[in-house]
Amino acid sequence: MKFALTQPYQCNYLPDEKEQLLVLMPPDNGMQSTHYEWLITSGFRRSGDQVYRPHCDSCQACRSVRVLVDQFTPSRSQKRLLKKMENWQTRFITELTDEHFELYRRYIELRHYGGAMYPPSKSQFEQFVNCYWHPPRFLEARIDKKLIALAVTDCFGDAFSALYTFFEPDLSDQSLGTSMILLQIQKAKAEGKRYLYLGYQVEGCQKMEYKDKFLPQEQFEQGKWRLIEKKR
DSSP: OOEEEOOOEEOSSOTTSEEOEEEEOOOTTOOOHHHHHHHHTTTOEEETTEEEEEOOSSOOOEEEEEEEGGGOOOOHHHHHHHHHGGGOEEEEESOOOHHHHHHHHHHHHHHSTTSTTOSOOHHHHHHHHOOTTSOOEEEEEEETTEEEEEEEEEEOSSEEEEEEEEEOGGGGGGOHHHHHHHHHHHHHHHTTOSEEEEEEEETTOGGGGGGGGSOSEEEEETTEEEEEOSOO
């Protein structure tokens, strides 16, 4: 496999740092799902068809996180959310509709105005979530048939990977982001998976601290997975 380094640019999470990515170059014989399944165990992640890992000279704040599904123990607040979720209608789907894009559009416009994904467009949405060599599954959540959230999820032999979640912005006080992670843990356990990958924990970034709350978990540091049983 061949990799390339991006030029350093302003970090999206730590304003005083520069970010640099190690990016997989497409293999000559084409990218395959098995390539990514191996790379994700080495701290890589994907966005659309691009596979990458942080590779910053002056900062090691980003650590890939995976929840140990079989051993996961919900906290008191997570148990309350699980109770509220009992009346949800949930399912995995493989195709997106205008209803899903409309929820995404409203989520970006009301929650991430002016951010990297603003303004939302259908082509940008499809390019971001889809992947020709590893089609994702989409985990829907509804209440009384109304779509309230959707989690883009990659599925592997022994793991799920939580790629992106968006939800009804009018329900921002309902902890839907956390609830969808709990739902993915439930689904992963039901399908006999060992892990749920959550992407990168960024030390010093408050908006990423929620990932520390799903325990026990492992974090990828210095080429090895390290068990975390208590919040740091």
